[in-house]
Amino acid sequence: MTLLVLIFQCLGINETGYASSSRPEPRVSLHRSVPEIQSCRQLIVVTTKSWNDVNATVQFLERAQAGDTPWRKVGKQFPAVIGKHGFGWGIGLHGTGEPGMPTKKEGDQKSPAGVFKLFSLFGTASPGQVRFLRFPYEPIGSSTEAIDDPRSRYYNRVVDRAEIKHSDWSTSESMLAVGSRYRFGVMVEHNWSQIPGFGSCIFFHVWNLDRTGTAGCTAASLRNLERLLHWLDADKNPLIIQLPSAEYARLKQLWKLP
Secondary structure (H helix, E strand, O other): OOOOOOOOOOOOEOOOOOEOOOOOOOOOOEOOOOHHHHOOOEEEEEEEOOOOOOEEEEEEEEOOOOOOOOOEEEEEEEEEEOEOOOEEEOOEOOEOOOOOOOEOOOOOOOEEEEEEEEEEEEEOOOHHHHOOOEOOEEEOOOOEEEEOOOOOOOOOOEEEHHHOOOOOOOOEEEHHHHHHHHOEEEEEOOOOOOOOOOOOOOEEEEOOOOOOOEOOOEEEOHHHHHHHHHHOEHHHOOEEEEEEHHHHHHHHHHHOOO
C-alpha cells in the first residue's frame, strides 16, 4: 500500500462508514500561541493585501536552530495567486479562526488562512526524477484522485482508486487530468481531522498561464515550485503561514512570527 492510500481519521465516521455530516461545527477560536512555529526551521509565508485579494506574495524563510534564533530570507519573494474569493480562516495549528471573520467552507473558492503543516509532495515526475527530494513524494497516476465528497471516509485525502476496495465517494478530482497545474505540488494539512464541509484537498501547485485565482489552493510559477522542492526538508519541520498582511502584522508578536 502506497502513501497515497491514506489512513482515514476515525473522527466523524459513523456505522455506515461515512463521515457524519451532522457533526457539530467546530467552535470558532484562535490560539494565542502556536508552539509548532517555535520548533519549525522552515517557513513558507503567503500574504495578500486584504481578505478578498487574489494576488499574493510568497517568501521562504529558514533558521539554523529551533526556538528564538533569527530567521533569514531564502531567495527573493515571488508572486502567487490564491482562491478566487480570497482568504477565509481555515482549520489548522492556529485553531479555527475568529468570530465574525471570513471562514473557509467547501466549494467557496477561498484559500484557508492560518498556520498549517505540510503533508507530502506530489507530481507527474517519477520518483527516479526527483531523488534529490528531502520530503515524502508520491507520483500522480491515472487512478490518483483528490476526494472532496464530505460523506466519504476519504474526504480531504488523496488516494489511489485502484487500491481502494470500496470507493464511497460521489465527487472527486482526477489529478492526472488536471494537467500542468499538478506538475508539482504540496499537500497542505488544512482541516486534517476531516470535518465535513470545511474545505478539502488544499495544495500549493503550479498556476495557470493566465495567473487567475484558484478554487482554494495557492499557486505559483513552475520555476518557483521547483525552488520549493529543492529547498524543503522534512527534518526542519516546515510550515506554511497564509494571512492577509494586516493579520500577519497583528499576530506577529503573539505567535512569534519572523
